[in-house]
Amino acid sequence: MNKRTFMKLATVVGASPFFSRVLAWAEEHKLANWSGNLEYATDRLYPAATAEDVRRFVKANEHLKVLGTRHCFNDIANTSSQFLSLRSQDKVLNIDAKARTVTIEAGMSYGQLCPSLDHQGFALHNLASLPHISVAGACTTATHGSGQKNGNLATQVRALELVTASGEVLQLSREKDGDTFRGAVVGLGALGVITQLTLDVQPAFTMQQYVYENLPLSQMKEHFDEIEGSAYSVSLFTDWQKQSLNEVWLKVRTDANPKFVAKPDLFGATLATKNLHPIAEISPENCTEQMGVVGPWYERLPHFRMGFMPSAGKELQSEYFVPRQHAVEAILAIEKLRDIVGPHLLISEIRTIAADDLWMSTAYKRDSVALHFTWKQDWPAVSKVLPQIERELAPFEPRPHWGKLFTMAPAQLRSRYERLGDFIVLANKLDPRGKFRNDFLQRNIFA
Ligand SMILES: Cc1cc2nc3c(=O)[nH]c(=O)nc-3n(C[C@H](O)[C@H](O)[C@H](O)COP(=O)(O)OP(=O)(O)OC[C@H]3O[C@@H](n4cnc5c(N)ncnc54)[C@H](O)[C@@H]3O)c2cc1C
16 A cells, blocks of 8 residues: 555544554555665555566556565665566576576575575575575675675676666676676666576585684784685674674585684684574574584575574664775774764674676775674664764775665765766666666766
């Protein structure tokens, strides 16, 4: 029910018990993002069952946004016009063993893709902290996992199919379309509807996960590179309140050479003796198996298990990417803010991401360290803390995560993307009338 319909109904039924029940129903059914911090400006959503359906809908409408799995915290996906959903288009179309690729429909989530990919003997190089998210939404917002040699998830994209504003189908590939392809992969939902994606795959592998507790801050300062290099994927979790980082998560490939040996001590941190959640108060039942238990790549790379609630649920998230060479300085800059950050924080996570060449990627031409904040769901308070974080990180030219909350001035954000001008030219070419634009894009990209 949209607000106008709802208001009309409210006028008719007045303040009756029936009205209270309707009110409760409407509250429950408003279309909102995953964490519930953003109620979208419309609940008109057209579910497209086929690629032909997508083309017809795009041609017929002046303005629309595609909605993925709704996991962004800011208004990048929002619109007051209407949503198009491809969620029922969730099939694997082809696995090419020779070319080492998988081609999928764009409504698919990693949780749907990974088990079947593994079953066929293949794996993706990395995953985000949760498998619940759509592949298309994740790639178009430069979603990432961790690992100093691992690019973000958009770097897996070898080809994509887009329905552009005119309803035409555009196929782009890494091999054939050079710069246009590199401009389109992290497209921020601004270039058209992604209907298919072809991703790089590699032979399936198994992994183990180990968690260490209480890494002294002094050791992090001295040995950041060694700690980050100690496993295929490394995440540091901290609430900034002690002179130590709460947890170090190591994700290890069993085919690593030399083989990883979990010593009881890692730079002063202690090997955990039970499974842990990054937020101490939450049950580790929601988390992927730890304690060195061997399992498939897709059940170790994410922190959170499919079928369980990831993270905390009622929360907000922010994240900033700075060049990897400034990692320690940037971490210490935030540590100085511990008294300001602490009261509003559930947990912070520090990860590394390898540089790439995708124009709008947060890791464009920069090996990066990402400083992440999972906040209590209190935007008035968090919105006062973010400018202070952004000020402390300013010397390192931070790029905010495209799907998380930030307060950085648009002009400053734009200055962090040297191919922004080319991206705007590309967007204007594929979508000359701004069919796929919304306030977020207008404000941050096209203003
Ligand atoms: C609990 C939690 C944990 C998270 N962990 C991580 C993490 O580890 N790493 C990380 O980087 N991020 C993380 N995120 C952020 C988030 O997962 C991503 O930004 C997210 O994957 C976006 O995908 P979505 O499908 O939910 O997109 P939505 O929020 O639905 O949409 C985002 C954008 O993608 C566009 N879009 C979606 N599908 C299409 C399509 N088919 N064609 C064109 N445009 C499309 C939308 O129009 C919109 O602009 C996390 C979020 C949550 C809630």
